[in-house]
Amino acid sequence: VVLLFKSDPDDTRGWTAELARRLPGVEVRTWPDVGDPADIEFCVGWAFPPGSLRGFPNLKGLQSLGAGVDHVFRDPDLPEALPIARIVDPYMTEDMTQWVMLNVLRFHKQDPDYRRLQAEGRWDELPPPSWRDRRVGVMGLGELGGHALERLRYFGYKLAGWSRTKKRIDRVETFAGEEGLRPFLARTDILVVLLPLTPETEDLLNRERLSRLPKGAFVINAGRGRLLVDEDLIAMLDSGHLGGAALDVFRQEPLAADHAFWKHPKVVITPHVSALTRAETAVPQIVENYRRALAGEPLLHPVDRRRRY
């Protein structure tokens, strides 16, 4: 049996070594060195080119390397019955929560203003917002959003969450669906976006919706770039309605050199590094899913094809 791996060329070696170590007797091939397509029984990775999976007649499962699987559904020829799993890696979840906390605290503590004052050599004390009154809202209440909210709770903020279907979370005001969006946004000073990208969530944060946030609100996006309409975000930052944005994901990655985000004084950019999936912590569930796929059992962390996440 053969497992085919595909990821960024940078970090392929660590992954394939770890997979080979934990799957003795299994041949691990690395994209694009596929060999005979009929050999491939399990695929692990990121953004297989459209049409490629259809070409493996004996493929029994696809393991996405990330929490998001929108890259999988870009393939119009995705084999219909192929079981698909995503990664739920506790290392990666904590890593994401730390990126979220950095950016919530950055905006809560007025850090961009203090960086600007330092650059100007000015010792000015700004009126400080109270952590007791700070309203933080998280969109997406799955593994990542749920974990971020758990951590945010220790900080004493007023918390809310929004998801497609209603969820109950202790000490978090929850909203759901289209009708919950307006009241959720209207009470959110710091918005954390951790939604999956699906046909329903694409362009969700457009001008109309961003304008529902209170004046001076901040937007933090570590979900996917296509959740947010770039021009609308920039317009709302420029008009002064929004106070700032921290972005880790973009409609096109790497972000184009001439994109307005790069030099925008209210935009904080990280290059899709908010949370890393680590071979050492993620490989055990991949190994288990490999076993399950070959045995025809349901995968761990399966993807719902209808919902696309």
Added chain:
Amino acid sequence: VVLLFKSDPDDTRGWTAELARRLPGVEVRTWPDVGDPADIEFCVGWAFPPGSLRGFPNLKGLQSLGAGVDHVFRDPDLPEALPIARIVDPYMTEDMTQWVMLNVLRFHKQDPDYRRLQAEGRWDELPPPSWRDRRVGVMGLGELGGHALERLRYFGYKLAGWSRTKKRIDRVETFAGEEGLRPFLARTDILVVLLPLTPETEDLLNRERLSRLPKGAFVINAGRGRLLVDEDLIAMLDSGHLGGAALDVFRQEPLAADHAFWKHPKVVITPHVSALTRAETAVPQIVENYRRALAGEPLLHPVDRRRRY
């Protein structure tokens, strides 16, 4: 009876209003409008000028408005038997922990590097340190240091603490005294300084001690400026031994316009705003201490004159 209040002119009104509201029948005067010095029985505030307290013959207690009381001991004429209390305000403690967390996450997540890369328009992924391996060390294990360590524990870091006398804290490696300083510093990637300023801690972080930190370590100071030797910190940053510093407190405040910290690319400055003492949360313990001082009872959060904190 008369209570005398002194603070920054900016925020005097909120405090005196809150004190008057909670102490009906007590006259609240505001520095420098002292009136008859014999009227003053209780002082609340910050940095009464040296010699001034000695001039109040009926003074029964002094309540410092901050967690630190080094400003009190700058007065060589401090009345010898005067009971002194400091504030332990849960609002302020949480505020400080949030400032500490912002800066620990800033350095842990390589944010200064990513800010520089954004300014250069460069999409570069840096090799990310793991939160599992990150060694954070806190100096000062009182109210503030203990609270910060409690919060840091959720983030999965390897934690250590240093204090004058040995303390035990769950899941934190503790060090004490001069002999504990070297091993504590040698294992600390991110150093958080929350010590009180006393004759023993002044200039504690000099070149010799900073050089014990591992190469690339970060220093976060929200204790007092005089804990740290400015020139030595700058030398260690310039030599590349230290990776960065986040400073909220300075030897002279406001920080002099020509101080090298302002423009140093590895120094992050906030103007002594890490944590705020709020009238609404702090006044109840001041009211209680007022009552105790007049009744001759021991104060809440008393200051040890020998230790000077």
